[in-house]
Amino acid sequence: MSVRILILAAGQGTRMRSRLPKVMHHLAGKPLLGWVLDAAEALQAAQTFVVHGHGAEQVRAAFSERQVSWVLQAEQRGTGHAVQQVMPQLEDEGQVLVLYGDVPLIQPTTLQRLLESSRDRVGLLTVELADPSGYGRIVRDDAGRVQRIVEHKDASAAERDLREINTGILCVPAQRLKKWLPQLRSNNAQSEYYLTDLIAMAVAEGIGVVTSQPDHPDEVAGVNTRAQLAELERYYQLQQARLLMDAGVSLADPARFDVRGRARIAADVSFDVNLVLEGEVEIETGVHIEANCLIRNSRIGAGAHILANTLVEDAIVGAGCSVGPFARLRPGTVLAEGAKIGNFVEIKKSHIGAGSKVNHLSYIGDAELGEKVNVGAGTITANYDGKHKHKTRIGDHASTGANSVMVAPVEIGAGAYIGAGSVITKEVPTGNLAVARGRQTNIPRDKQEQD
Ligand code: UD1
Ligand code: CA
Numbered sequence: 359m360s361v362r363i364l365i366l367a368a369g370q371g372t373r374m375r376s377r378l379p380k381v382m383h384h385l386a387g388k389p390l391l392g393w394v395l396d397a398a399e400a401l402q403a404a405q406t407f408v409v410h411g412h413g414a415e416q417v418r419a420a421f422s423e424r425q426v427s428w429v430l431q432a433e434q435r436g437t438g439h440a441v442q443q444v445m446p447q448l449e450d451e452g453q454v455l456v457l458y459g460d461v462p463l464i465q466p467t468t469l470q471r472l473l474e475s476s477r478d479r480v481g482l483l484t485v486e487l488a489d490p491s492g493y494g495r496i497v498r499d500d501a502g503r504v505q506r507i508v509e510h511k512d513a514s515a516a517e518r519d520l521r522e523i524n525t526g527i528l529c530v531p532a533q534r535l536k537k538w539l540p541q542l543r544s545n546n547a548q549s550e551y552y553l554t555d556l557i558a559m560a561v562a563e564g565i566g567v568v569t570s571q572p573d574h575p576d577e578v579a580g581v582n583t584r585a586q587l588a589e590l591e592r593y594y595q596l597q598q599a600r601l602l603m604d605a606g607v608s609l610a611d612p613a614r615f616d617v618r619g620r621a622r623i624a625a626d627v628s629f630d631v632n633l634v635l636e637g638e639v640e641i642e643t644g645v646h647i648e649a650n651c652l653i654r655n656s657r658i659g660a661g662a663h664i665l666a667n668t669l670v671e672d673a674i675v676g677a678g679c680s681v682g683p684f685a686r687l688r689p690g691t692v693l694a695e696g697a698k699i700g701n702f703v704e705i706k707k708s709h710i711g712a713g714s715k716v717n718h719l720s721y722i723g724d725a726e727l728g729e730k731v732n733v734g735a736g737t738i739t740a741n742y743d744g745k746h747k748h749k750t751r752i753g754d755h756a757s758t759g760a761n762s763v764m765v766a767p768v769e770i771g772a773g774a775y776i777g778a779g780s781v782i783t784k785e786v787p788t789g790n791l792a793v794a795r796g797r798q799t800n801i802p803r804d805k806q807e808q809d
Contacts, residue, residue, distance in 0.1 A: 359452050359453055359473075359477065360403075360404045360449075360451060360452030360453070361401060361403045361404060361452055361453050361454075361455055361473060361529075362403055362404055362405045362406070362407070362448060362449065362452060362453070362454050362455070362532065363398045363401065363403045363405070363406040363407070363454075363455045363456075363457060364406075364407045364409065364441055364444050364454060364455070364456050364457070365391070365394050365395070365398065365406065365407065365408045365409065365426075365457045365458070365459050366409050366437060366440045366441070366456065366457070366458050366459060366526075367381045367391055367394075367408055367409060367410050367411075367417065367458075367459025367460070368409050368410050368411030368412060368431040368434050368440055369411070369412065369434055369460070370411075370412040370434070371383075371412070371460065371581075371582070373582050373583045374581075374582075374583065374584060374587075375584075378413070378416075379412045379413030379416060379417055380412075380459075380460055380581065381394075381417060381459040381460055382413065382416065382417060382420060383581070383584075383587060385462050385463075385581075385587065385590060385591055385594065386591060386594050386595065386598075386616070386617065386618045386619075387618025387619055387636060387637075388618070388619075389420060389421075390459060390460055390462045390581060391408070391417065391420075391421065391459045392421070393462035393463065393464075394457050394458070394459055394461065394462060394464065395408075395421065395424055395426065397457070397464050397465065397466050397469065398457065400466035401455075401466055401469055401470065401473075403455070404449075404452065405427060405449075406425070406426045406427070407426065407427045407428075407429050407444045407447070407448075408421075408426050408427070408428055408429065408459070409429045409430075409431050409440045409441070409443055409444060410428060410429070410430060410431070410459075411430065411431045411432060411433075411434055412434075414430060427447060429443050429444050429447065430443070431443045435544070435550055435551055436544065436548070436550030436551035436552055436553070437456075437526070437550075437551070437552060437553035437554070438539065438542040438550070438551035438552050438553040438554075438555065438556075439542075439550070439551040440553075441456060441535070441539060441553055442539050442540075442542075442551070445535075445536055445539060448532060448535075448536070449532060450532055450533050450536065451532055451533070452531075452532055453473055453476070453477070453529050453530070453531055453532065454529060454530050454531070454532050454535050455469065455472075455473060455527075455528075455529045456526070456527060456528050456529070456530075456553065457469075457527055458526050458527065458580060460580050460581045460582070461525070461526065461527070461578055461579065461580045461581075462581065462590070463576055463577050463578075463579065463590065463593075463594060464527065464572070464577050464578060465572065465573065465577050467573070468483070468570075468572040468573060468577055469527070471570050472527070472528075472529055472570045473529055475568050475570050476529055476568050478531050478565075479531075479560075479565055479566040479567065479568055480528065480529070480530050480531075480534070480556070480557065480560045480565060480566070480567045480568070481528060481529040481530075481567075481568050481569075481570065482496070482504065482507075482524065482527075482528050482557070482567060482568070482569045482570075483525045483526075483527040483528065483569070483570060483571070483572060483578065484496050484522050484523060484524060484525060484569045484570075484571060485522070485523060485525060485571055485572065485575050485578055486521045486522050486523075487521055487523055487575070488521070490510075490518075490520065490521050490522075490523045491510060491518070492510050493510060493523035493524060494507045494508065494509045494510065494523060494524035494526075494554050495507065495508050495510070495513055495517050495518070495520040495522065495523060495524070496520065496522040496523065496524060496569070497517060497520065498522075503561075503567075504557060504561070504567040504568075504569060505557075505558065505561055506554075506555075506557050506558035506561065507524045507552075507554035507555075507557050507558075509546065509547065509548070509552060509554065511546075511547035511548055512546050512547045524554060525572070525578035526578075526580070527578065528553075528556075530556065530560075534560070534565065535556070538556050538559045538560070539556075541559060542555055542556075543555075576590065576593045579593075592613075595613075595615065595616050595617065596612060596613065598615075598617045599612035599613075599615050600612065602621075602623055605623070605625060606624075606625030606626055606627075607623050607625070607627050607628070607629070608627070608628035608629065609628075609629050610628075610629065610630045610631045610649075611631050614631040614632050614633075615629060615631075615632075615633055616633070616634045616635070617635045617639075618634065618635065618636045618637070619635065619636050619637040619638060619639065619655075620637075620638055620639070621635045621639045621640075621641070622639070622640045622641070623639075623640075623641045624641060624642050624643035624644075624645075624660075625643060626643050626644055627641055627642075627643060627644065627645045627646070627647075628645075628646050628647070629646075629647045630647065630648045630649040630666075631649050631650075632649055632650045632651075633647055633649075633650075633651050633652075633653070634651075634652045634653070635653050635654075636652065636653070636654040636655070637654050637655035638655050639653050639654070639655065639656060639657075639658075640656075640657040640658070641653075641657075641658045642657075642658065642659050642660040642661075642662075642677070643660050643661075644660050644661040644662075645658050645659075645660070645661065645662050645663070645664070646663050646664070647664040648663075648664060648665050648666040648667075648668075648682070648683070649666045649667070650666055650667045651664055651666070651667065651668045651669070651670070651682075652668075652669050652670070652671075653670045653671075654670065654671040654672065655671065655672045656670045656671065656672060656673045656674065656675065656687075657673075657674050657675065658670070658675045659674075659675055659676045659677035659678070659679065659695070660677040660678070661677055661678045662675050662676070662677065662678060662679045662680070662681070663679070663680045663681070664681050664682055665680065665681065665682030665683040665685070666682060666683040666684075667682065667683050667684045668681055668682035668683065668684065668685045668686070668687075669685070669686045669687065670687045670691075671687065671688055671689055672688075672689035672690065672691075673687040673688070673689065673690070673691035673692065673693070673705075674691070674692045674693065675687070675693050676692075676693050676694045676695040676696070676697060676712070677695045677696070678695055678696045679693045679695070679696060679697045679698065679699070680697075680698045680699070681693070681698075681699045682699070682700075682701065683701050684701045684702050685699045685700065685701065685702070685703050685704075685705075686703070686704045686705070687699070687705050688704065688705065688706035688707070689706070689707065690706060690707030690708070691705045691706065691707065691708055691710070692708070692709045692710070693705075693710045694709070694710060694711050694712040694713075694714075694729070695712045695713070696712055696713045697710045697711070697712065697713065697714050697715070697716075698714075698715045698716070698717065699715075699716050699717075700715075700716065700717035700718050701717075701718060701719070702718065702719045703716050703717070703718065703719065703720045703721075703722070704720070704721045704722070704723075705721075705722045705723070706721075706722070706723040706724070707723060707724050708722050708723060708724060708725040708726070708727065709725075709726050709727065710722070710727045710731075711727050711728045711729040711730070711731060711754065712729045712730070713729055713730045714727050714728070714729060714730060714731040714732070714733070715731070715732050715733065716733040716737075717733070717735065718735035718736070719735050719736045720733055720735070720736060720737045720738065721738045721739060722737070722739050722750075723739050723741040723742075723747070724739065724741040724747050724748065724749050724750065724766065725739050725741070725749065725750040725751070725752065725764075725766075726749065726750070726751045726752070727752045728752060728753045728754035728755070728756070728772065729754045729755070730754060730755050731752050731753075731754065731755065731756050731757070732756075732757040732758070733752075733757075733758050734757065734758045734759045734760040734761070734762065734776075734778065735760045735761070736760050736761040736762075737758045737759075737760070737761070737762050737763075737764070738762075738763045738764070739763075739764045739766055740763050740764065740765045740766060741766045747766075748766035748767040748768075749766055749767055750764045750766045750767070750768055750769075750770075751768075751769045751770065752764075752769075752770040753769075753770060753771045753772030753773065753774065753788065754772045754773070755772055755773045756770050756771065756772060756773060756774045756775070756776075757774075757775050757776065758770070758776040759775070759776050759777050759778030759779065759780065760778045760779070761778055761779045762776045762777070762778065762779065762780045762781070762782065763780070763781045763782065764776075764782050765781060765782060765783045768782055768783065768784070768785065769785045769786070770782070770785075770786045770792075771785070771786055771787045771788030771789065771790065772788050772789070773788060773789045774786040774787070774788060774789060774790050774791070774792065775790075775791045775792070776791075776792050777791065777792065777793035777794070777795065778795075779795045780792060780793055780794040780795050781794050781795065782794055
């Protein structure tokens with residue numbers, strides 16, 4: 359049976375107290391709506407509609423590459439009203455699945471179960487909560503059959519004691535939905551068109567209402583406040599941490615580890631506290647990462663050691679490398695096997711050959727270093743002339759003395775040696791020693807000029 363998905367995302371999210379539309383707030387590095395769209399994509403629905411309103415342009419722009427149909431709900435008059443906006447564009451066949459843009463962790467398997475259990479009936483995703491306040495309650499008859507949903511604000515004291523709540527996620531055959539929606543009325547405590555009133559209509563017509571439950575209640579947790587968002591983030595991160603530990607990754611503290619993206623991590627890897635992995639990250643076996651590091655869109659080769667307080671972005675760290683403490687690898691950095699980058703070193707768009715060392719206080723940008731090069735403390739590549747970037751090439755086994763500057767474009771031959779404090783502006787041939795600095799002059803006191 360074909361499935362069409364409606365994602366309700368028009369609400370402002372007043373309680374977030376934010377200029378950003380609620381569904382644009384991030385969970386694990388991805389906007390809330392992005393999570394729901396991913397779940398929808400996994401179901402391979404015939405069509406996905408997003409009902410949007412608050413911050414419409416911003417929301418559409420953020421997801422412009424997604425295959426969805428945008429439906430504007432200019433004024434938010436309730437969940438039923440939101441669904442009504444889609445009706446002119448909706449086919450008459452198959453099932454319609456309603457999701458919320460602010461319920462990010464819903465799992466495709468749960469949705470699949472809901473769809474399969476209901477078919478031409480109405481399917482409701484419900485959970486039992488210890489504290490159901492605020493939610494719509496599921497009212498059942500003595501035989502346990504669902505009768506209707508009553509919103510918290512409209513519920514009697516007895517109804518408020520019911521602990522089974524409406525998650526808001528439901529599915530309805532398209533034909534029925536089209537028939538029932540125009541019958542919704544807004545004569546309730548919030549003067550809104552409640553989508554939940556469909557349930558009583560289904561029951562009145564003898565259409566069965568079946569319920570199913572998510573694997574875990576946090577799947578259906580909605581985000582209304584920043585505190586709820588933070589709670590959900592911790593839940594998600596802990597879940598990721600557990601999966602990794604099960605797969606052979608050691609975490610000093612699973613509560614101080616964050617994945618914001620897709621991390622592929624091999625077994626026998628260990629992480630000290632406060633590691634953040636962002637985007638696409640790949641970490642090979644035997645890697646150890648010390649405290650307080652951020653790794654973004656990068657690959658860390660087998661057995662590499664990342665020391666404390668290091669930042670790695672869009673870089674490739676080869677097997678057996680050592681990076682940090684306090685190092686910054688910027689986009690385009692490639693470290694070949696066994697390279698060593700030390701403290702307070704910044705590397706950008708450069709290739710550092712196997713076994714080469716840049717140990718202290720250096721900036722290496724737009725450079726090609728051969729194998730076993732030794733870069734002295736405080737060496738700088740002056741790669742930018744104010745208009746263009748230029749390359750520095752340093753051959754195998756070359757060494758630069760402390761505090762030397764390579765004014766690019768420039769080439770240092772293999773085995774060459776640069777004297778400390780040199781400003782190198784011309785090619786240094788293979789094996790040469792280059793000294794380019796003012797000579798030291800010692801002037802005795804009696805020869806020094808007096809003012
Ligand atoms: C709704 C349900 C309630 C359920 C709860 C679960 C109704 C009447 N009530 O209540 O039974 O327990 O969700 O969280 O359906 N939205 C629009 N346009 C609107 C109104 C809402 O797009 O005009 C969107 C919101 O952005 C949000 C979702 O629909 O993503 C739910 O709206 P919200 O106002 O939070 O519904 P609740 O009152 O919490
Ligand atoms: Ca809500």
